[in-house]
Amino acid sequence: MKSEWIDAILAVEKTRSFTRSAEILYCAQSAVTRMVQSAEEELGIQIFSRQSKKSSVELTADGNRIMPFIRACGQSNSALADAARFIQSKSVTLCWSAHMFNSYSKVTLLEKFYEENPNIVLKINYSSTYGCFKALKSGEADAMISSIVYRIRDGVPKLDFGDDIKITVLAERSVYLAIGEYYKPKNKDSFTIADLQSYTFITHRDSLDTLKIGEDERPIYFQEACKANGFTPKLLYVGNPEDIKDIIALQGRGVYLSTAPEKLRHTPGICYIPITDAGFKVEYYMLSMKDNQNKALEKLEKAAVPLFEEDQ
Secondary structure, three states: OOHHHHHHHHHHHHHOOHHHHHHHHOOOHHHHHHHHHHHHHHHOOOOEEOOOOOOOOEEOHHHHHHHHHHHHHHHHHHHHHHHHHHHHOEEEEEEEEOOOOOHHHHHHHHHHHHHHOOOEEEEEEEEOHHHHHHHHHHOOOOEEEEEEEEEHHHOOOOOOOOOOEEEEEEEEEOOEEEEEHHHOOOOOOOEOHHHHOOOEEEEEOOOOOOOOOOOOOHHHHHHHHHHHOOOOOEEEEEOOHHHHHHHHHHHOOOEEEEOOOHHHOOOOOEEEEEEOOOOEEEEEEEEEEOOOOOOHHHHHHHHHHHHHOOOO
């Protein structure tokens, strides 16, 4: 059945008038009548009763039975049209690490992006660092965001992911201590490494760390800083990064070294305190394929940079 026939039937059902239906559809009344009749002939039933004594058009018994199916067809046509508009519209897909960002981070970036680019669709997918890089190389993602931790004394390392990869630096950030709000020392606005002797440092291992992208060197650098201050830190490794939040906020069993941007982090029950002498920092960057011609990438970079920059 033609889509215009469905539109005509739905209009007549709504208005109970061929004349008013013609006004809605911006066509002649005879055209509406002809489309409805064509649909009835194809279906082999009469949908509307056209008794001249009645002022409005009524559904027949067969019409009442078949209308739910016609409405469904109309909704399918509408959904198909929406899908076509979606495909034709501008869109950009970002992939980022599940252990680095949460749902609050996603909503914040979406709000910032749509505030500046209401006509571009931004899709954000979560994966491991390896999964993000794989999606980027396969074309499933236009960009990915990751990070690298480095010793301040060594300087920022040169990143090289191949000649076909474009690297955009978003920001450099200091290290913060994530600690449960109920377990935070009173009147403590910052920490030094020496202050952490009594705490257990919680971290996780990425099972897909064979690809040296965004490898988390925080545990190594943290242990170096602690040993330089005369003690060996207590470490607790967990398999699931999501468990870290519960261990810190609810159980108060330890602390976590966080480099998450202030504007993209919000975890109930956890506060973030700067470490003044950590000795290492983190650099966030965005990767994209050099041959990707998607113009929306530039707008994504523009929206992301202010969210990653460190508050002064």
